[in-house]
Amino acid sequence: MSFQLKLVWKIVLLIFAVNIAIMSLLYTNQLVRKLAIEEETRVNQWTAAIQRLIDSEDEDVTFLMEVSRTSSNNIPIIMTDEDGNILNFLNLDSARTNDPVYLRDELQGMKLENDPIVIEYQPGKKNYVYYHNSTLLTQLKYYPYYQIGIISLFLLVSYLAFNASRRSEQNRVWVGLAKETAHQLGTPISSLIAWIDLFKEEGQSPTKEMLAEMEKDIERLRLVSERFSKIGSTPILEDKNVKLLIDQSVAYMSSRASHKVKMEVHADVLHNCFSRVNVQLFDWVLENLIKNAIDAMEGKGQIDFVLTETKKHIFIDISDTGKGIPSSKISEVFKPGFTTKKRGWGLGLSLAKRIIEDYHRGKIVVKESTPGKGTTFRITLRKNL
Numbered sequence: 001m002s003f004q005l006k007l008v009w010k011i012v013l014l015i016f017a018v019n020i021a022i023m024s025l026l027y028t029n030q031l032v033r034k035l036a037i038e039e040e041t042r043v044n045q046w047t048a049a050i051q052r053l054i055d056s057e058d059e060d061v062t063f064l065m066e067v068s069r070t071s072s073n074n075i076p077i078i079m080t081d082e083d084g085n086i087l088n089f090l091n092l093d094s095a096r097t098n099d100p101v102y103l104r105d106e107l108q109g110m111k112l113e114n115d116p117i118v119i120e121y122q123p124g125k126k127n128y129v130y131y132h133n134s135t136l137l138t139q140l141k142y143y144p145y146y147q148i149g150i151i152s153l154f155l156l157v158s159y160l161a162f163n164a165s166r167r168s169e170q171n172r173v174w175v176g177l178a179k180e181t182a183h184q185l186g187t188p189i190s191s192l193i194a195w196i197d198l199f200k201e202e203g204q205s206p207t208k209e210m211l212a213e214m215e216k217d218i219e220r221l222r223l224v225s226e227r228f229s230k231i232g233s234t235p236i237l238e239d240k241n242v243k244l245l246i247d248q249s250v251a252y253m254s255s256r257a258s259h260k261v262k263m264e265v266h267a268d269v270l271h272n273c274f275s276r277v278n279v280q281l282f283d284w285v286l287e288n289l290i291k292n293a294i295d296a297m298e299g300k301g302q303i304d305f306v307l308t309e310t311k312k313h314i315f316i317d318i319s320d321t322g323k324g325i326p327s328s329k330i331s332e333v334f335k336p337g338f339t340t341k342k343r344g345w346g347l348g349l350s351l352a353k354r355i356i357e358d359y360h361r362g363k364i365v366v367k368e369s370t371p372g373k374g375t376t377f378r379i380t381l382r383k384n385l
Contacts, residue, residue: 009162010158010159010162013155013158014155017151017154017155020147020151021144021147021148021151024144024147024148025144025148028140028143028144028147029144031140032137032140032141035134035137035140036133036137039075039131039133039134039137040114042075043075043077043117043129043131044117047117047119047129074091074134075090075091075131075132075133075134076089076090076091076092076106076110076131076132076134077089077090077091077129077130077131078090078092078103078106078107078110078129078130078131079119079127079128079129079130080107080127080128080130081127081128082125082126082127082128084107086103086104086107087127089103089106092106106132107130109132110130110131110132111130113131113132113133114130114131114132114133116128116129116130117129117131185221185224187217187220187253187256187287187291188217188218188220188221188224189217189221190256191213191214191217191256192214192217192218195210195213195214195217213255216252220252223280223283234359235278235280235281235359236278237276237277237278237359237360238276238277238278238279239274239275239276239384240274240275240276240277240279240282241273241274242273242274242275242277242282242307242314242316242381243265243267243273243307244273245277245279245282245283245286246265246286246305246307246316247265248283249283249286249287249290250263250265250286250290250305253287253290253291257290257294257299258294258299258300260299260300260301261294261297261299261300261301261302261303262301262302262303263290263302263303263304263305264302264303264304264305265304265305265307266304266305266306266307267305267306267307272309272383272385273307273309273314274383274384275314275360275381275382275383275384276360276382276384277360277381278355278359278360281355281359281360282355282360284351284352284355285352285355285356285364285379286318288348288349288351288352289318289352289377290303290318291348292348292349293318293320293322293375294320295322296320296322296323296324296374296375297320297321297322297323298322298323301320301321301322301374302320302321303318303319303320303321304317304318304319304320305317305318306319309383311383312382312383312385313380313381313382313383314380314381314382314383315378315379315380316378316379316380316381317367317376317377317378318376318377318378318379319374319375319376319377320374320375320376321373321374322374322375323371323372323374324369324370324371324372324373324374324375325366325369325371325375326371327369330366330369333349333366334349334350334352334353334364335350352364356379356381360381360382361382362379362380362381362382363378363379363380364377364378364379364380365377365378366378
């Protein structure tokens with residue numbers, strides 16, 4: 001997964017979580033307000049009923065607590081006189097109601113939570129009804145905070161997971177880059193070592209032809225260095241003959257590969273073979289595909305380049321007779337660090353995909369692959385019309 005895509009996912013998850021939190025808070029707060037109004041209304045109805053009973057029958061209202069018990073419906077209630085003495089209570093913890101300290105603490109909490117409701121049982125004489133919010137209402141008040149905590153935990157875990165994934169991918173990239181560096185440098189260095197060994201064994205001075213080949217290897221080393229310097233920068237694209245570039249790359253690699261590896265280019269029906277490419281980077285892609293094919297064939301087999309065209313595009317099919325790629329792995333071959341062997345396919349195909357698709361606005365895919373028979377990669381480039 002690319003860095004840009006991961007960043008988009010982070011933003012999407014953050015927006016999603018924030019929206020959930022906001023909607024949850026709004027809905028829960030609205031629900032809490034409705035329940036609070038409903039409970040206050042019920043307590044008011046209860047006290048109003050007591051007030052009516054007082055006005056019509058008896059001055060003593062303590063027994064009316066029992067009469068109106070069902071109206072309170074689990075709302076904790078304490079009634080006091082004007083001096084704050086507790087006269088009666090409802091819906092408290094029955095195991096602790098004999099404890100005066102518990103009752104006083106509950107009363108103090110009720111005074112902080114809601115304003116008292118006044119009952120006037122004689123002219124100038126009043127009782128006060130205090131009440132807590134119901135357990136359900138109290139839980140609902142704290143519910144949004146629990147939910148925000150869970151969402152925050154979810155965001156934290158997601159953030160840590162993304163970071164761990166990014167670090168893991170970075171590690172794979174560094175490992176792949178190290179392998180790819182060795183892979184890129186291997187061919188010209190091995191060739192130069194072979195020339196030096198040849199001179200030592202035969203004790204002769206190099207001929208012009210030998211020096212020309214050595215110069216090609218040195219130029220290849222310079223080219224590798226230039227390739228890596230272009231990673232991360234915007235390459236300069238030039239109008240080039242794609243078939244000619246392929247012919248040059250195949251000629252260089254053929255002369256340095258095993259004689260058991262045959263390479264052929266087929267482009268008999270191609271008319272317009274020009275596309276805007278960066279020569280160094282495009283050659284890098286070709287070299288990687290050739291080396292991967294040689295590795296897959298274990299140094300023996302056939303590599304074919306087949307060029308076809310449409311009105312607007314050039315298609316380059318690179319086929320080998322190697323081991324092939326399992327169908328379950330085809331979707332992973334362009335990921336950094338993917339490999340089926342000790343060398344090759346570490347970072348090369350990932351960079352090849354970036355070079356073709358990001359820099360050249362083309363396409364590279366595994367066209368087909370059959371285990372035991374071989375693999376065909378397809379590069380699609382836009383024609384320079």
